[in-house]
Every structure is written in structure tokens, then in C-alpha cells.
Amino acid sequence: MFYRKQYEAIARTIREATEPRESPEITAAVSDSGRFIAETLADMFAADNPRIDRPRFLAACKTGETA
Numbered sequence: 001m002f003y004r005k006q007y008e009a010i011a012r013t014i015r016e017a018t019e020p021r022e023s024p025e026i027t028a029a030v031s032d033s034g035r036f037i038a039e040t041l042a043d044m045f046a047a048d049n050p051r052i053d054r055p056r057f058l059a060a061c062k063t064g065e066t067a
Contacts, residue, residue: 001049011060014038018062034061 002010018034021027038061042054 002035002045007045007052009056010041011038011057014041014061 014034014037018030021030039057042052042057045057046052046054
């Protein structure tokens with residue numbers, strides 16, 4: 001189980017990694033990958049820690065799915 005600071009760091013990393021790129025095609029691919037990673041991690045975190053707020057975590061990742 002992680003601490004809040006660690007969940008925040010992971011969300012920030014996903015957000016930074018999925019920032020728009022120079023090409024719309026690359027931006028779309030990176031966004032799709034980031035969304036998949038964020039959703040997968042959110043599920044894993046929720047299974048490990050029932051206090052995890054999945055929509056809040058996804059919103060912090062800013063990958064397209066928000067609360």
C-alpha cells in the first residue's frame with residue numbers, strides 16, 4: 001500500500017507523460033496509452049486500498065476520464 005504522496009507522484013508522472021505532442025497522431029496514441037495505464041493502475045490501487053477514490057485519481061492523471 002502506498003502513501004498519498006506516492007499516489008500523487010504517480011498521477012503527476014502520467015499527466016506529464018501524456019501532455020500534447022507535436023503531432024496529433026502521436027498525441028492521440030500517447031493519450032490512449034496514458035488512459036490505459038491510469039485506468040489499470042487505478043483498478044490495482046483500489047483493489048489494494050479500499051479508500052482510493054478511482055475517479056479522483058483518474059482526474060489527477062488528466063487522461064480524459066474524470067469524476
